[in-house]
Amino acid sequence: KRLMVKVAATGDLTEVLVFDVPSLKPVVTVKIPSKRLDGAVVDGKGNLFVDARDKNAIFRVDMKSLQVTAEWKIDGCEVPSGIAMDVANQRLFVGCRGKGEVKPILAVVNAESGATVFKHEIGRQNGAVIYDAESKRVFTSNGYDALLVIFEQTSPDAYKVVEALG
Numbered sequence: 001k002r003l004m005v006k007v008a009a010t011g012d013l014t015e016v017l018v019f020d021v022p023s024l025k026p027v028v029t030v031k032i033p034s035k036r037l038d039g040a041v042v043d044g045k046g047n048l049f050v051d052a053r054d055k056n057a058i059f060r061v062d063m064k065s066l067q068v069t070a071e072w073k074i075d076g077c078e079v080p081s082g083i084a085m086d087v088a089n090q091r092l093f094v095g096c097r098g099k100g101e102v103k104p105i106l107a108v109v110n111a112e113s114g115a116t117v118f119k120h121e122i123g124r125q126n127g128a129v130i131y132d133a134e135s136k137r138v139f140t141s142n143g144y145d146a147l148l149v150i151f152e153q154t155s156p157d158a159y160k161v162v163e164a165l166g
Helices: none
Strands: 002-010 013-020 026-032 037-042 047-052 057-062 067-073 080-086 091-096 105-110 116-121 126-132 137-142 147-155 158-165
Touching: 002 037, 026 057, 026 067, 037 080, 047 080, 057 080, 080 137, 091 126, 091 137, 116 158
Parallel strands: 080 126
Antiparallel strands: 002 013, 013 026, 037 047, 047 057, 057 067, 080 091, 091 105, 105 116, 126 137, 137 147, 147 158
């Protein structure tokens, strides 16, 4: 078991300290090429996924080798902020805040290939994304518009808006 703590952004990198659990002895420092890391999720297969606001991308970190093994640009996404995961179907749900002419969206990304498989507009200033595996629902909370958008997962690559509350 390991604990990862994001500690500092220097230049174009963020240092993430990795500690052994339960001893809390430092194991290594992983350097991720982003100044603005945000949320993180794990897949249960030894990978950590973290979204990077300044890169409009997701980084995959192999927790065994403690190396960045992939950087995937998120199609149509500006300023990714919230992230959640459907572990069973290997799908990442990323809330993108948008910027300029690019509207805020929920992007669904295949966690094995990095392909963006679904996009849909959500409210502005996304703060979090939650996936409920039992109900197959994705929730995005969007602060600026005080809007909660709820999606139903009909297949790993298909989603429909159930409700937008706000």
